[in-house]
Amino acid sequence: MGLRTPLYDKHVAADARIVDFGGWDMPLHYGSQKEEHHAVRQNAGVFDVSHMTIVDLSGDKVREFLQQLVANDVARLKDYGKALYTCMLNPTGGVIDDLIIYFVADTQYRLIVNAATREKDLAWITERAVPFDVKVDERGELAMIAVQGPNARELAAPCIDAGWRDAALALKPFNGLQAGDIFVARTGYTGEDGWEIVLPAANAAATWDRLLGAGVAPCGLGARDTLRLEAAMNLYGSDMDESVSPLEAGLAWTVAWEPADRDFIGRQPMEKIRNSADKQRFVGLLLEDRGVLRNHQKVVVDGVGEGEITSGGFSPTLGRSIALARVPAGDYDRAQVEVRGKLLAVRIVKTPFVRNGKILIDV
Amino acid sequence: MSELPGDLLYTKDHEWLRREDDGTVTVGITDHAATSLGDLVYVELPEVGQEVESDGEMAVVESVKAASDVYAPIAGTVVAVNEDLADDPEKINSEPYGEGWIVRLTPTDDIDESVLMSPDAYQQILDELDD
Numbered sequence: 001m002g003l004r005t006p007l008y009d010k011h012v013a014a015d016a017r018i019v020d021f022g023g024w025d026m027p028l029h030y031g032s033q034k035e036e037h038h039a040v041r042q043n044a045g046v047f048d049v050s051h052m053t054i055v056d057l058s059g060d061k062v063r064e065f066l067q068q069l070v071a072n073d074v075a076r077l078k079d080y081g082k083a084l085y086t087c088m089l090n091p092t093g094g095v096i097d098d099l100i101i102y103f104v105a106d107t108q109y110r111l112i113v114n115a116a117t118r119e120k121d122l123a124w125i126t127e128r129a130v131p132f133d134v135k136v137d138e139r140g141e142l143a144m145i146a147v148q149g150p151n152a153r154e155l156a157a158p159c160i161d162a163g164w165r166d167a168a169l170a171l172k173p174f175n176g177l178q179a180g181d182i183f184v185a186r187t188g189y190t191g192e193d194g195w196e197i198v199l200p201a202a203n204a205a206a207t208w209d210r211l212l213g214a215g216v217a218p219c220g221l222g223a224r225d226t227l228r229l230e231a232a233m234n235l236y237g238s239d240m241d242e243s244v245s246p247l248e249a250g251l252a253w254t255v256a257w258e259p260a261d262r263d264f265i266g267r268q269p270m271e272k273i274r275n276s277a278d279k280q281r282f283v284g285l286l287l288e289d290r291g292v293l294r295n296h297q298k299v300v301v302d303g304v305g306e307g308e309i310t311s312g313g314f315s316p317t318l319g320r321s322i323a324l325a326r327v328p329a330g331d332y333d334r335a336q337v338e339v340r341g342k343l344l345a346v347r348i349v350k351t352p353f354v355r356n357g358k359i360l361i362d363v
Numbered sequence: 364m365s366e367l368p369g370d371l372l373y374t375k376d377h378e379w380l381r382r383e384d385d386g387t388v389t390v391g392i393t394d395h396a397a398t399s400l401g402d403l404v405y406v407e408l409p410e411v412g413q414e415v416e417s418d419g420e421m422a423v424v425e426s427v428k429a430a431s432d433v434y435a436p437i438a439g440t441v442v443a444v445n446e447d448l449a450d451d452p453e454k455i456n457s458e459p460y461g462e463g464w465i466v467r468l469t470p471t472d473d474i475d476e477s478v479l480m481s482p483d484a485y486q487q488i489l490d491e492l493d494d
Contacts, residue, residue: 017401033427034402222401226427290449292405292425314404314427321405340407340423 001025005050006143006201010208014218022116024051027220037226037316039217040190041357044149044156046208046216047224051115054139054198055125058108065132066101066109068264069125071246073256077103081176083187086254087246088113088124089266094242095249097121098234100187102176110183110198112144114236128265143204147211148194148219148227150357153186155214156195159207160184168195189224191231191355230315232284232324232351238295239282239310239324245270248326249310250282250351280307280326284351285337286361287321289344297323298338299346304330309337317354318363324351367393368460372476373485374436379460380479383467387442388474391464392424392433392455395489400426403452408444409466415439422465424455436479439468 002025011018016027027048029036039045057065066074072086082103088096097117102110113121126136147156153169160168164179171177173193176185183198199207212218225235232250234240240249247255247270255270256262273279287293293312300306307327315322323346327335336343349361371379377396381389397403407423415421415435422433422444445464448454455463480488 028428029401032402034404222427290405291407292430294430314425316427 003051005048006204007048007050007145007208010205011048011218016218016220019221021051021221022114022118024115026051027218029220029222030218033220033222033226034316036217036219036223040149040192040219040223040227041317041354042150044147044152044194044216045219045223046211047146047148047219047221048143048208049146049196050143050201050204052144053113053115053118053121054142054144055111055113055122056104056108056137056139057111057125057129057134058137059129059132059134060107061132062107062109062134065129065134067262069128070099070101071255071264071266073258073262074101074103074109076256077101079103079175080105081171081178081185083174083176083185087240087251088121089245089264089270090242091265091269093245093266093269095236095240095244095246095251096124096242098236098240098251102183102185104178116237141201142198143201144196144198145204145207145211146188146190146194146196147216148188148190148192149216150193152192152194152216155216156197156211158214159197159210189231189233190227191233191352192227193356226313226316229311229313229322229324230317230352230354232353234324235311244326245273247273248280248282250324278329281329282310282324282326284349284353284361285309285312285323285325285335285346286318286349286353286363287323287337287344287346291339291344292321293323293337293339293346299325299327299335300338300343301328301330301332301335304328304332307335315353318359318361320363322353367482367486369482371460371482372479373482374434374479375488376434376436378433378436380436382474386469388437388439388468388470389464390421390433390436390466390468391459393485394459395492396431397456397459397463400424400431401428402426403455406445406448406452406455406465408446408448409441411441411444413441414471415441415468424452424465433465435468437468437474438471440471441466442469443467
């Protein structure tokens with residue numbers, strides 16, 4: 001038996017197929033992963049993401065600490081509640097984890113890190129926090145749900161206390177606010193509008209029921225993966241890990257080089273490849289043939305070299321197979337992928353594949 | 364779990380066979396296999412005329428989740444493949460024992476039913492999986 005979220009009994013009652021995910025017993029789907037996927041693109045779906053690790057940091061020097069700890073710059077967070085996506089790097093520039101940081105108060109930030117990397121993340125953060133006298137407080141008692149889709153905010157609004165509802169609905173993308181005993185942010189991992197809601201575990205089941213009662217579809221980790229792949233959002237452990245820097249994982253936009261004297265962990269080794277023309281490319285692939293691209297399949301670029309699919313799968317929105325891949329430097333827009341001994345034609349496309357319900361590539 | 368059709372034979376790899384009147388054998392995967400895989404999105408079929416060995420790879424079914432080999436339960440020659448699956452692989456989910464059939468074979472030898480399972484025997488395997 002694995003770890004269980006406060007919503008585990010709800011998943012079982014809804015006939016979810018339960019799988020192990022980073023030590024947690026989590027729902028893969030509740031019958032049809034494709035239908036859950038479409039529900040999020042077309043209406044609204046809700047995901048239990050309580051397995052993710054919530055860490056509150058506090059102290060007078062917490063900002064200085066984060067400016068050293070992560071590759072993006074928390075100085076970009078001007079307003080309370082604003083969120084920042086970033087990577088936390090090791091001294092060689094490899095990605096320890098990707099995370100979201102919320103600016104809660106001048107001396108307080110909230111981090112949301114991955115479940116599968118919880119232990120190493122906490123150990124790393126705690127050790128690095130000591131010289132800054134920053135308190136590291138894991139909030140295991142909190143649950144988290146993501147309600148996503150074009151109608152998600154409207155359908156979820158009744159779950160917010162009336163006194164906070166208008167303010168929550170007025171949140172701009174990548175902003176959050178503490179609304180009574182819940183924290184609501186206009187963020188997500190699907191490429192759709194919606195909220196991520198952090199709430200006391202004791203309230204999770206009632207909120208879940210209320211959302212389902214409003215017509216929001218319960219969605220499992222399977223749909224979460226196909227949705228994030230279409231939105232070309234990276235998955236830690238697949239698209240990047242400690243052996244690769246953000247620059248070769250499509251995450252250069254999350255690295256803040258200015259101010260030049262901000263010496264964040266991992267900066268020096270990345271400076272060396274920063275402007276190199278030899279960097280591997282991180283691209284989207286569209287399979288032109290029938291079939292399904294999968295993680296770790298070999299990408300062959302004639303006359304250039306070989307790369308690898310880091311995330312591959314079937315896109316329910318496109319009805320085609322898509323992938324994210326790390327491929328050799330060079331100017332080309334076609335390649336082949338080796339699938340069971342055969343080479344299948346793929347086109348390199350600009351990502352994301354799908355955003356806000358719309359297909360953004362030529363199919 | 365729905366009831367298993369009584370006129371089929373089954374394998375430990377969760378495939379089914381139907382002995383047709385013309386001596387050919389139709390093969391598909393069971394409801395249990397289809398449900399475990401999840402929504403099917405692609406089926407790689409063999410060529411008509413291809414010879415397959417018993418327990419040899421015969422087709423590949425891919426769901427949103429993973430790819431899975433379909434093994435030939437008997438040695439034979441492929442006489443027909445279910446072309447409709449190219450556009451509608453989810454027929455395997457919705458009608459695993461009907462329109463979701465995958466391959467039809469002409470057996471190379473007499474079929475040794477002792478290596479295949481009756482519905483009752485296969486049901487027992489499914490019951491043990493649930494425990």
